[in-house]
Amino acid sequence: MKKLEVKCPQCNKKFNYYSxxxxxxxxxxxxxxxxxxxxxxxxxxxxxxxxxxEIQSLEQLVHEKNKDENDSY
Ligand SMILES: [Zn+2]
Structure with missing residues (x-):
């Protein structure tokens, strides 16, 4: 059986790759x-x-919505 000792990337334990x-x-x-x-x-x-x-257009929407609410008073 082939043998290649490698380190496990998770626990760093050495083990035989082929096993x-x-x-x-x-x-x-x-x-x-x-x-x-x-x-x-x-x-x-x-x-x-x-x-x-997209952020700017969202801010614009919020701004316009607030303006409408203020106008209704
Ligand atoms: Zn391991």
Whole structure:
């Protein structure tokens, strides 16, 4: 059997690359931890970042709405 000693990117433990079913991780646990981190990172990234133009048009809408409310008094 081939042998290649590598470090697990998750826990830094040395293991034989060819003996792990979960490579590049040493075990299922490390793979799941890494996958969990990847998932949580992707959730914290905003799906859509507003451009300067979009922010300005939103501010304009709010401003106009406030003006209308003031006028009605
Ligand atoms: Zn590991």
């Amino acid at each position: 792990s079913e979960f490579r590049p991780f040493c075990c299922e646990r490390c793979r799941l931890i890494d996958f969990g981190q990847w998932m949580s990172e992707s959730y914290t990234v905003p799906a859509h970042k507003l451009s300067e133009e």
